[in-house]
Amino acid sequence: xxxxxxxxxxxxxxxxxxxxxxxxxxxxxxxxxxxxxxxxxxxxxxxxxxxxxxxxxxxxxxxxxxxxxxxxxxxxxxxxxxxxxxxxxxxxxxxxxxxxxxxxxxxxxxxx
Amino acid sequence: xxxxxxxxxxxxxxxxxxxxxxxxxxxxxxxxxxxxxxxxxxxxxxxxxxxxxxxxxxxxxxxxxxxxxxxxxxxxxxxxxxxxxxxxxxxxxxxxxxxxxxxxxxxxxxxxxxxxx
Numbered sequence: 001x002x003x004x005x006x007x008x009x010x011x012x013x014x015x016x017x018x019x020x021x022x023x024x025x026x027x028x029x030x031x032x033x034x035x036x037x038x039x040x041x042x043x044x045x046x047x048x049x050x051x052x053x054x055x056x057x058x059x060x061x062x063x064x065x066x067x068x069x070x071x072x073x074x075x076x077x078x079x080x081x082x083x084x085x086x087x088x089x090x091x092x093x094x095x096x097x098x099x100x101x102x103x104x105x106x107x108x109x110x111x112x
Numbered sequence: 113x114x115x116x117x118x119x120x121x122x123x124x125x126x127x128x129x130x131x132x133x134x135x136x137x138x139x140x141x142x143x144x145x146x147x148x149x150x151x152x153x154x155x156x157x158x159x160x161x162x163x164x165x166x167x168x169x170x171x172x173x174x175x176x177x178x179x180x181x182x183x184x185x186x187x188x189x190x191x192x193x194x195x196x197x198x199x200x201x202x203x204x205x206x207x208x209x210x211x212x213x214x215x216x217x218x219x220x221x222x223x224x225x226x227x228x229x
Contacts, residue, residue: 004155031215042116042201042219043156056216091155100146101217103155 002026004104006092012110013082020078021107025094032075033101034067035091036060043091049075079109087111115139116204118220126228131189133223135202138183142204146217147176147187150199159200160187192227199224 005024013019025032030051035043046065047057051072061067064083069075079086089108093101117136125131133147143164148156162169162176162185169176175188189196203217 033216035217040221042203042221043217045216045218048215093155098215100158100161102158103148105153105155 004092004094004102006090006104006107008107009105010108010110012112014112015082015084017082018078018080019082019109020076021090021092021109023075023077023092023094023104025074025092026096026102029094029096029102030072031095031097031101032069033093033095034075034077035093035103037089037091037106038087046077082109082111084111113138114220115142116202116218116220118200118202118223120223121221122224122226124226124228125192127194128191131187131192131196131225131227133187133189133200133202133225135185135187135220136183137185137204139204139206139218140183141206142218144205145176145178145185146203146205147174148201148203148219149196150201150222156201189225192225194227194229197225197227 007022032049034046037043045058046061047067049069064080067077089106091106093103095101115138146161147159150156160171160174160176162178167178178185199222201222202220
């Protein structure tokens with residue numbers, strides 16, 4: 001069990017640029033989740049995959065955000081035309097069915 | 113509106129004593145509750161969970177109590193150790209349309225626990 005892996009750990013970009021984050025879940029986990037955490041807040045749910053199917057998206061996930069999980073393995077989260085308000089820690093978690101979610105260490109996004 | 117509330121931003125206890133972290137929730141559809149611990153620069157780490165059909169779950173030094181009528185849960189750590197110093201998040205989940213709990217977690221803002229040697 002190598003844990004949930006997220007890359008990059010830190011991304012700095014200019015406003016208006018596109019960014020993509022990657023999450024590699026624990027290998028036998030069929031569920032994958034994305035959360036966003038800002039300073040002083042707990043993580044907020046963004047979206048959820050069961051295998052390759054995206055089953056739910058939060059209203060926080062505007063149309064500038066898109067997530068994929070091809071082949072039910074790794075997942076990517078893309079943000080287009082980044083804005084200052086997108087600065088946050090983006091956390092990925094995975095689980096096997098209804099077992100507790102295991103989190104990665106996150107990707108910190110900083111918008112200049 | 114905040115559906116999961118951790119009203120104490122911080123808590124300080126002496127090593128060896130009991131730490132009690134509290135959490136309140138407002139959504140009566142929540143049926144599964146979890147506690148996570150988070151160290152700086154790391155992701156949250158799962159500690160312990162409880163289903164709404166139980167009122168207590170114990171794992172070593174950690175015990176979670178659930179009072180459904182009061183919509184309140186608490187995490188007891190005894191004895192507290194300096195390595196327990198971290199931010200503790202309470203999280204809750206309701207049954208999803210695809211069935212089963214624990215698919216979308218709603219978190220509180222966290223409580224910073226400091227255990228002094």
